[in-house]
Amino acid sequence: MILRFRSKKGTLRAEAQPTDLFDVAFKKLTEDLPDIDPATITLATSPTGKQEPASRLLGKTVQKLGLNHGDMLFVSYTDSAPRAAVEAVTAETAPQMTAAHIRDATKQLPVDDYLEKQDGKIKRQLSALQQRKFGSRGMGEDTLPVDPWDEEYLKEQKIKHMSYHAYVKKLNSQANKKNGGGYIAPLNVSDFGVSKSCTGAHAPWPEGICSRCQPSAITLQSQPFRMVDHVEFAESGMINSFIEPWRQSGTQRIGWMYGHYEPYELVPLGIKAVVEAIYEPAQSGEYDGITITEITQADGQPQPPHIATAEACGLVPLGVIFTDLVDAGNGDGSVICKRHADSYFLSSLEVAFAGAMQARFPNKSRWSPTSEFSSKFVTAVISGNPKGEIDVSCYQVSEQCEAMARADLIEPSINPSVLLVKEATKTRYVPDVFYKKNNEYGRTVLQGANPQLPVDYMLVTLTHGFPQDPRPLFSSGLSSFPVENRELIGVTQSPQALGKALDSGSAGGAVSNFHLLSYIQSMGVLSAEEFQLLAKVATEKKDEDVSRLVASEGWNNLLLIIQ
């Protein structure tokens, strides 16, 4: 016979024979209420009747309890924990997760903290005439200090995108100036996936969907800001050394850029990425492509040494750099210009790659509701410029593109200037994607991705340069130790090479080379603290550290191995 249990949640039917113990039906009830402690469940025969704790009813047969076919029992219980909080991870009601809390608690990069403290307004030089008119601190219309996000000013200075901090300040000034008390996170993190935690009255995706949890249509726009404005290579020889494998073998090369961030004066509230070292991971390069075996064959391999080395030296991963060079056949070292306004700057495959890499290295931000916003990861390409010279171009992918990559909506196509929007499947909800286009009549219209998308909307360009007065962190020079993974041109790292490098130069100077440090790290001879000490010697070159290092056991083991 069937017994019915009515609770806050709904009505549950349970099968039980008159001669069965009540436990059978009760078990079904507890299964239906998994979060509830069974000891708190009470049952009554009428909605207002006396509630009996369920434990009292267990152990008796259904017949004995006087229950007939179709009887309704009213269940009540106490919730052990508020279920809403368990489900909703990003609920704004939960006290720890308010935007204001995130703003105060999130740890950002030091450069971000430094730039936030400044107001970023650009003081304009007053001409002599203006000085006479307005006084030395004139605040007339033409001479008011300019906001860092002012489009006119940026256009004048030929800055294509405002800096990230300028953008934040702009949004803050608009969003939060009126709310004296409340604070709304100014940054909006795009999320194009189906919201998994929709608390509507439907089963979660993919069984059910409602208009609240499905992502709305996406309109692509070029990103008005950029997270990093400039890339500076600590010494120009670094690029030269990176191109060397191409010069000798004709195959392309890829490397991870490591360094740190600093404020960049030429852009209001700008950030520059200072590249101190380029680590070349295990890779298989070809004339027309590169396979990063460090990634594609990562299973079962030990962690590559550059991650630990960079951490020890206080460097962060800044981005990726790769070559796309084809000799022009003129014998003078000129290369073909493949990437230009009429073809493509970054192919759709590279855009997808950059989007995925940027998603791996998110930028910590106080101003975002999720404590992260976009990324500072940069993609640099070494290719030919229209004059045929070897030149560097640096790009980032827009925050919208990162979100699309995370939601698995886009994929590259064989046409490099076009991305394809993937088709919707049972497990992937694909919203409509639109972008603005000048159609044949010269009007700007919203065009739907059908499923092609031009790649240009996703890109942000950065400037790059070399310092006038180079002061690289790693001072031992680029040729003091062979670079890793260059077996294809006959360059190998070996204990002998290490010994040779250590003999040359002073102790501190000799080890100040990222590739050397990575090699030592990969040897695994030094302990973590000793390696930390070694990195300190390499970067700070203090004598007391040198003596401590020389005295350490690991270091002496290392020297033994080299002999």
Place this chain on the structure above:
Amino acid sequence: MFGGTAQWGATPFRNRTQKFQDYYRCYPIAMMPGKDRESANYGGKIFLPPSALSKLSMLHISYPMLFQLKSEENDNVTYGGVLEFIAEEGRVYLPQWIIETLDVGPGSLLEISSCDLPLGKFVKFEPQSVDFLDISDPRAVLERSFQNFSTLTVGDVFKFSYNDKTYGMKVLEVKPDLEDKHSVCCVETDIEVDFAPPVGYVDPSTQSDSNYGRAIKTPGTSGSSTPAPMAAAGTMAQSIGYSKLAQQTIKSASKNTFSGGGQKLSGKAVKPEEEASLDEHFKELVGLGSTDTDANPQPLRLPFGQLFFGFPLVPVKPSEDEETQTEEQQQQPHFSGTGQSLRESRKRKERNSSAGAAGGTPKKPTSPEMVVID
């Protein structure tokens, strides 16, 4: 001593007793009774009747036996060797390409005479389709197929088969090039071979290599900064099957939904439409915005961590700088100059377009532009 059948048409300068000459009706090998002789169709040797054998054995003929095949209808001439003497009397069976080269139909009259050809030293070929570039070892393939050939004549378009595919090959030039014959013997001799760009191969204007993995790049000239000769040009394009993906795209866009072969009553083969050159269509896809094409490009699905750069090259347009333009024009003095127009109002524009990337490789001479009389 003399052959029994009439031997007409001999020129006064040739001694009949030393030369074999006869008329036959020609038929394609496909029409030969007996089992299929497909492989013979891709050779350069013909089938003669046994009477020819008896005639030949009575004359002093130098080996290898080479024949001049001359059509009585249109005076086209080509040369070939002989495979077997098993044809019916009065008939000669020829490979299909010889029939096409002579531009005759089955049953037309041919004059076959023995001849002497010098041993070949050099020959220049033009593959008739870009598929030839897909062959991994053209030298071996050609050596093999030339076992079936005795002669190479300028203007011949012979076909050979490799891996179930036929390839057409046109002979552009031979050395030694005799005035009246333009043909050489290629039996038991070392021949130097040169290739012209295949038909339908569009050279990416100034550069000598293509980024698909087809052309083998010529080594750069000396200079420490040029890369060493690449043995693996475009390997990734081949390994990911890029050209196949591209062809799928083009096929989906092309209007050739009704493809297939056809038959002609005259017995000549219908040439299938050459597949449009990859470069032409594909360059259009690159560089344009997304929505201007009908075809949807195929997705490029590579494992994460693999980057591919071998997209079709779109050369950069030269800058609008006046100086550089005139400089380039001075380097290329061919076929420039003004033209005459009947209309006074229009001026002839200079037609020297894109010289490509900087580096300014001197362009190969192009065929003269058509003169348009407005």
